[in-house]
Structure formats: C-alpha cells, structure tokens
Amino acid sequence: MLFDVRLPIGLLFLGIGVLVTGAGLMGDPAVFRAHSAGLNIDVAWGLVMGGFGVIMLLLAGLAKRKAPPADGES
Amino acid sequence: MQLGAVDWGIIALYLLFVLGIGIVASRRNKSGTDFFLAGRAIPAWVAGLAFISANLGAQEVIGMGASGAKYGISTAHFYWIGAIPAMVFIGVFMMPFYYGSKARSVPEYLRMRFDEKTRALNATIFAFMTILNSGISMYALAKLIQTLHVFDIPFERMGLPESWIFHAAIGASALVVLVYIYMGGLRGAIYNEVLQFFLIVAGFAPLVWLGLKQVGGWHGLETTLGPSYTQAWHGMAHASTNRLGVDWFGLSMGLGFVLSFGYWCTDFLVVQRAMAADSMTAARRTPLIAAGVKMFIPFIVILPGLIAIALTSAPDKTGALSHPVAVAGAIQQHDPGVIPIKIDSATGKPMLDARGRPQLDYDLATPNLLLRYFPTGMLGVGLTALLASFMSGMAGNVTAFNTVFTYDIYQAYIRRKADDAHYVLVGRLATFFGIAASVAAAYLASQFNNINDFLQLIMAFVNAPVFATFLLGMFWKRTTGHGAFTGLAAGTLTAAIHHGLTLPLDDIVGLKGGWIAVTHTYPSEMAQNFWTAIWAWSACFLVTIAVSLVTRPRPEEALAGLTYSLTPKTSEAHGAWYGRPVLLGVVMIAAVIVLNLIFR
Structure with a gap:
C-alpha cells in the first residue's frame, strides 16, 4: 500500500469528533430536547466518531510497527 | 435550518482531506x-469498501430512503436478493477470468x-x-441542496x-472530484471511497438511532406500520398482495438473477x-468482503424511510394494499409530518394520483429526517455524509469512464501505438472532458424532468x-463472437418490444x-421492469447459443485463461476462513439467508 488509508480516516474522524462534541457541550440543551429526542446527539455521536478515529490511528500505528518501513508498495 | x-468547519475539513x-x-x-488500475496494489479490504462506496451514491441513499417510505422493508430485497448472491458469484466464479486475463477493463475482456x-x-x-449517470446524480444533489x-x-x-445555490453546488462538487481524480487517478478515487464510506455510515447511523428511539424501536415500527411494511416477504406469493406488485418468481428471477447478475458481475464501475x-x-475476496458489509446497508439507508413514513402517517395495519397517501393527506392539514406532499413546480398545486389523492414527495424522506433530528454539529456531519455519498458515486463513474475511453x-x-505516458495524459484529459460532459448532462437533466x-x-x-x-462466454467455450454480438442485439430488441407491448397499472402509454x-x-x-x-x-441466451452453433469458434489455445474449462483451476488459498474465497x-450466503429469515 502506498500509505495507510487508516491514517487520514483516523485524523479526519478525530477532528470531526472534537468539533461535534464541542458543539454539543456549548450548545443550548433546549435545542437537543426539541430536536433529537431528548438526547444530546452531538456529544454522544461526537464521542463515538472521535473514538473511532483514535482506533483507526492505533491500528495504523500498530501496522507500521509490525512491518518494517517497506520500500515501495506492500 | x-x-x-x-457545520462549515466539518465540511471544510472533509474537503481538505479529500x-x-x-x-x-x-x-x-x-x-x-498506476493511473488506471491503482498499480494493482490495493489490499482486499480497501478494494472491498471502495466497491460498496462507489455504489452508495447520493441517488442511492436518497432513493432507498424513498423506497423504504413507499414500499417498506421489502426494499431490502434490492440488497439481499438483488446484490449479495451476484457479488458472491463474481468473487467465487468470475474474478479468475477478469483478474487472470490481465484485461484492463470489462470491454477489453470482451475483446x-x-x-x-x-x-x-x-x-x-x-x-x-457513465456520463449521463454522473450528470443526473450531480443534478439530483444540486436540486436537493437547493x-x-x-x-x-x-x-x-x-x-x-x-x-x-444550484450552480455553486454543481460547480464546487465537480471541481473537487476533478482535482482528486485528475491527480490521484483510480488510487485517489479508491482511497477516498473508503474514507467516504465511513462518513456515510457516520452520517446516517445516528439518524436511525434517533428515529428508532422516537418511534419506539423496531417493535414500535411494527405496531405503527403493520406487516406489509415491516416483513420483507409479506404477501410475496402473489403480485397483488404485496407493496412491490411482484410475485416471488418475478422477484427472484428478474431482480435476483437477471438484473442483479447483469449489474454486479459485468459493470466495469464495480469490477x-x-x-x-x-x-x-485479494481480487476474489473484494466482492465477498463488500457483500459482508453490503447486506447491512439497508439498515442505514432504508430504515430512515420507514421511520419517516411512521412519523408522517399511520396507515391501516391489515397488511392489504392500503395506500398510506390518503391518510397522510388528511393528517397533513394539521401536522406537516416528515414527508411533504409533492407539489407540481409548474402550477404550485399538490400533485394527485390517478384516484385524486395527493402524492407524497418520498425523495425528501431521508433529507427531511436529517433536518428534523440533527442540530448544529451533527447537521454538518449529515451534510458531509450526503456530499461524500455523491462524490463516491460520481468518482466511480468518472474513473470507469476515463479507463474505458482511453483503452477501449x-x-x-x-x-493504437503510443507510449504509456501519452495514454496517462489522455486519461487525465478524459477525466476533465468527462466531468465537463457530466456538468452538461446535469443541466440537460434540469431542462427535461x-x-x-x-x-x-x-x-x-x-x-x-x-x-x-x-x-456463456465464461462457461461455454463454444460461444463465438458473432453469437455474442447477435445475442446482445436480440436481447436489447426483445426488451424494447416487451416494453412496447406492456403497461403498468394506472400508467399512461408512452x-x-x-x-x-x-x-x-x-x-x-x-413487475414490468x-x-x-x-x-x-x-432471448440473448437462446440467440447466442443458436448463432454460436452455426459459426466457427475460436481455436482453444486462444481461449486459455478466458473461459472456465480451459483455465487451470486456482487452488483455494490456505489459512483463516476469511482468507479463502469459496x-x-x-458464509455470506448463509448470513443473507439468516437476515431474510429474521425479516421474513
């Protein structure tokens, strides 16, 4: 593989997760009650996405440590 | 909203990564x-996710939500009957010829x-x-955003x-896809498709979560909508007793065999x-891994439709062919619901069906649900998911187009004879002109509805x-080129004649x-389809056989690696079960049977 696609996926999801969780923490609780069935979906799903991003980054890191840096595509 | x-930040971040x-x-x-085949160096799981993503365009996401609202969970047949068996077939039986022949495209295999x-x-x-397809989906996206x-x-x-807004949506989305395919070729498209796949899931899964929470879970849907919406095989014994209007034979032969195998096993966009x-x-495992994920896609694209209709109306639960529309029309005077009534853009009045009842605009089921449930933050994620699905679908079309145009x-x-760099340049130019033609097609679509x-x-x-x-070409070595060509022509002609002689109920001739x-x-x-x-x-099957029998076949040595009996059998790989194609x-077939039993 040219580069591990899990790396950009992990970074993007971590970034979006932080943004969405932040929006949820700063948002007006009344909006969530009216909008999303009483659940602060921003915080809940923001954490899920951020967590997924971290897992992807860990997997990419593990793969890199296991395989010595290959010359060319592997 | x-x-x-x-929300802007999320969309910008996504564009930056793409x-x-x-x-x-x-x-x-x-x-x-490198440019047309990604160096033939993509691992199976990446290729498998790209395989699904290229088929998860915005039209699919919106259309499946609309069908879910209209026909219920039976829409899942388009996945469970209409995709999985064919995906398993191409992985197990056909991929050895496609990959083994070293053909660079499906048309090249045919040559x-x-x-x-x-x-x-x-x-x-x-x-x-491919050009018309990507143009029409570009139009659909721009219209939706508007x-x-x-x-x-x-x-x-x-x-x-x-x-x-319409022009900006078309221009911006075309430009982004152009840049990443022009530069990255198929490799750029595939890596992005994997990223886009996860974004589509991340955007639509919470919609289903919130929606089910509101309607009281799957059980709540069952009580609100009744078995004709929530049982995939409800009334399938006869065409008149289910929502799709087809019986089990038409469904399994027409969709499950002909249409599904015709698309999943021969369309270059997926192959x-x-x-x-x-x-x-890895090539054989690609469609199999894709099948394993594909069978669960209905839960994120079809369920929003069911949730939307449950929140719009409560049709009677007898399971007979009751039209939810009449009920919805009555309710809508008090509560707008999630799915609005379809408005004729020319007259500004509600559109009525043949019996004078207002029609629902099912295409807005999923998008409206998204606007209803997602506050700032998640709204950005939802819109990014829509954008991602659009771009992956369009990139699938564009990469397939530039390869077929350049090589075939x-x-x-x-x-005929130029150096490799020349063809890469042609491929890049084909990407540019292909996208320009798609934009033209999008405007054409806005003129002719x-x-x-x-x-x-x-x-x-x-x-x-x-x-x-x-x-016939892969499994009967006697099949000839004249046979194949005449068969295709005869099949297409038969389709046109059958269409010209039949009409769906309540439709107008034309x-x-x-x-x-x-x-x-x-x-x-x-059913007609x-x-x-x-x-x-x-017709194609019979005519191909007949013409092949009276024309001269190609010598056997020219068919090695292209047809079943003249190709050395690939021995099944050893190791873990998930590494062995057969x-x-x-496992995939067994899993899809279980899904059908659960939602029967």
Whole structure:
C-alpha cells in the first residue's frame, strides 16, 4: 500500500469528533430536547466518531510497527 | 435550518482531506497501470469498501430512503436478493477470468474472449451511460441542496440570488472530484471511497438511532406500520398482495438473477475496484468482503424511510394494499409530518394520483429526517455524509469512464501505438472532458424532468441481456463472437418490444410502455421492469447459443485463461476462513439467508 488509508480516516474522524462534541457541550440543551429526542446527539455521536478515529490511528500505528518501513508498495 | 460555524468547519475539513488524499496518491502515478488500475496494489479490504462506496451514491441513499417510505422493508430485497448472491458469484466464479486475463477493463475482456465489435458495442454504450449517470446524480444533489435551504442565508449575505445555490453546488462538487481524480487517478478515487464510506455510515447511523428511539424501536415500527411494511416477504406469493406488485418468481428471477447478475458481475464501475486488488485472492475476496458489509446497508439507508413514513402517517395495519397517501393527506392539514406532499413546480398545486389523492414527495424522506433530528454539529456531519455519498458515486463513474475511453476507444480506434505516458495524459484529459460532459448532462437533466426515467429505460434495455453473454462466454467455450454480438442485439430488441407491448397499472402509454400496443398490464412498474429483463435475458441466451452453433469458434489455445474449462483451476488459498474465497462466499450466503429469515 502506498500509505495507510487508516491514517487520514483516523485524523479526519478525530477532528470531526472534537468539533461535534464541542458543539454539543456549548450548545443550548433546549435545542437537543426539541430536536433529537431528548438526547444530546452531538456529544454522544461526537464521542463515538472521535473514538473511532483514535482506533483507526492505533491500528495504523500498530501496522507500521509490525512491518518494517517497506520500500515501495506492500 | 441554518448552518453554524461548526457545520462549515466539518465540511471544510472533509474537503481538505479529500483533496489531500488526491495529492498524496498522485505522487506515485507514473504509469498507466498506476493511473488506471491503482498499480494493482490495493489490499482486499480497501478494494472491498471502495466497491460498496462507489455504489452508495447520493441517488442511492436518497432513493432507498424513498423506497423504504413507499414500499417498506421489502426494499431490502434490492440488497439481499438483488446484490449479495451476484457479488458472491463474481468473487467465487468470475474474478479468475477478469483478474487472470490481465484485461484492463470489462470491454477489453470482451475483446479477448470474443471480438472487436462486441467490445466496441459494450465500450461505447458504457462510456455514454457513465456520463449521463454522473450528470443526473450531480443534478439530483444540486436540486436537493437547493430544496433543503441550508445555504440560503450565506448566499443572501453575499448578495447572490438563491438560484445560484444550484450552480455553486454543481460547480464546487465537480471541481473537487476533478482535482482528486485528475491527480490521484483510480488510487485517489479508491482511497477516498473508503474514507467516504465511513462518513456515510457516520452520517446516517445516528439518524436511525434517533428515529428508532422516537418511534419506539423496531417493535414500535411494527405496531405503527403493520406487516406489509415491516416483513420483507409479506404477501410475496402473489403480485397483488404485496407493496412491490411482484410475485416471488418475478422477484427472484428478474431482480435476483437477471438484473442483479447483469449489474454486479459485468459493470466495469464495480469490477474495476476488484481489478485494482493486489493479488488474485485479494481480487476474489473484494466482492465477498463488500457483500459482508453490503447486506447491512439497508439498515442505514432504508430504515430512515420507514421511520419517516411512521412519523408522517399511520396507515391501516391489515397488511392489504392500503395506500398510506390518503391518510397522510388528511393528517397533513394539521401536522406537516416528515414527508411533504409533492407539489407540481409548474402550477404550485399538490400533485394527485390517478384516484385524486395527493402524492407524497418520498425523495425528501431521508433529507427531511436529517433536518428534523440533527442540530448544529451533527447537521454538518449529515451534510458531509450526503456530499461524500455523491462524490463516491460520481468518482466511480468518472474513473470507469476515463479507463474505458482511453483503452477501449482511444487506444483501440484512434491511436493504437503510443507510449504509456501519452495514454496517462489522455486519461487525465478524459477525466476533465468527462466531468465537463457530466456538468452538461446535469443541466440537460434540469431542462427535461423525465430524463432519468429515460436513462433507466435505456439501461434496462441494454443491461438486461448482458449477463447471458458473459455467462456463456465464461462457461461455454463454444460461444463465438458473432453469437455474442447477435445475442446482445436480440436481447436489447426483445426488451424494447416487451416494453412496447406492456403497461403498468394506472400508467399512461408512452415512456412507461405500451407504445406498440397494450397487450398485457402489470400490477406495478417494478413487475414490468423485472419481466422485461427476464425476456431480454432469455432471448440473448437462446440467440447466442443458436448463432454460436452455426459459426466457427475460436481455436482453444486462444481461449486459455478466458473461459472456465480451459483455465487451470486456482487452488483455494490456505489459512483463516476469511482468507479463502469459496468459504467466505458460503458464509455470506448463509448470513443473507439468516437476515431474510429474521425479516421474513
């Protein structure tokens, strides 16, 4: 593989997760009650996405440590 | 609904990553194999996710939500019957010929197996279809963004008229896809498709979560909507007792066999992803891994439709063919519901069906649910998911187009011998002109509102017979080029004649059928469509055999690696079950049977 696609996926999801969780923490609780069935979906799903991003980054890191840096595509 | 700074930030971050992947992928694009086949170096799981993503375009996401609202969970047949078996078949049986022959495209395989004219026919029609397809989905996306009114305020602030949202949506999305394919080629498209796949899931899964929470879970849906919506096989014994208007035979033969195998096993848009895999085993596992994920896609694209209809109306639960529309129409005077009534854009009045009841605009089921449930923050994620699905679908079309144009049209008929770098340049130019033509097609679609019906019709005529050609070509060495070509022509002609002689119930003679004479009436458009396919396939199958028997076959040594009996059997790989194509295929079929039993 040219580069591990899990790396950009992990970074993007971590970034979006932080943004969405932040929006949820700063948002007006009344909006969530009216909008999303009483659940602060921003915080809940923001954490899920951020967590997924971290897992992807860990997997990419593990793969890199296991395989010595290959010359060319592997 | 208004976009907040966070939503803009999320969309911007997404665009940054998509373009970045295109740029990184371009660093290694030196040869034609790099640009058109991603260097044949993609691992199976990446190719598998790209395989699904390229088929999860915005039209699919919106259309499946609309069908879910209209037909219920039976829509899942398009996945469980209409995709998984064919995906297992191509992985287990057909991939050895596609990958093993070293063909660079599906039309090129046809040239190797049959002759030049069969390839020319397939390549020209395919190139034309991909452009129209990506244009129409671009139009659908721009129209949707305009309808959602999410960009109204920023445009107003910039002093731009509202109609510019449409132009901006088309221009911006075309430009982004152009940049990452122009630079990164197929590799750029595939890596982005994997990223886009996860974004689509991340955008739609919470919608289902919140929706189910509100309607009281799956059980709540069952009590609100009744078995005709929540049981996939409800009333399938007869065409008149289920929502689709087809019986089990039409469904399993028309959709499950002819249409599904015709698409999943022969369409270069999907086959290209597997051809890019890094080994024969990886190429065979690509559609199988994809099948394992694909069977669960209905839960994120179809369920929003069911939730939307449950929140819009409560149709009677007898399971008879009760139309929810009448109820919805009555309710809607008090509560707008999630799915609005369809408004005729010319008169501004609600559109009525043949019996004078207002029609629902099912296409807005999923988007409206998204606007209803997602506050600032998640709204950005939802819109990004829509954008991602659109871009992955369009990139699938564009990468397939540039390859077929370069290798099967340009190299075959315009300039036969040139160096590799020349063809890469042609591929890049084809990307540019292909996208420009798609933009033109998008504006064409905005002028003629039935262009999509027309395209679907042509695709049905052309695609229905094609699997007979591949099946005979791969598994009967006696099949000849003349046989294949005449068979395809006869199949397409049969499809047109069948369409001209039949009409779905309550439809008007014309684009919907009956333009020769109405000799038979089908309970639904879907039933007509499935039977058109069955007739076309049978005609192609029989004519190909007949003509092959009276024409001279190619010598056997020319067919090695292209047809079953003359190809050395690939021994099944050893190791874990998920590494072995045949075993993996069996597991996928078993899993899809279990899903059908659960939702029977």
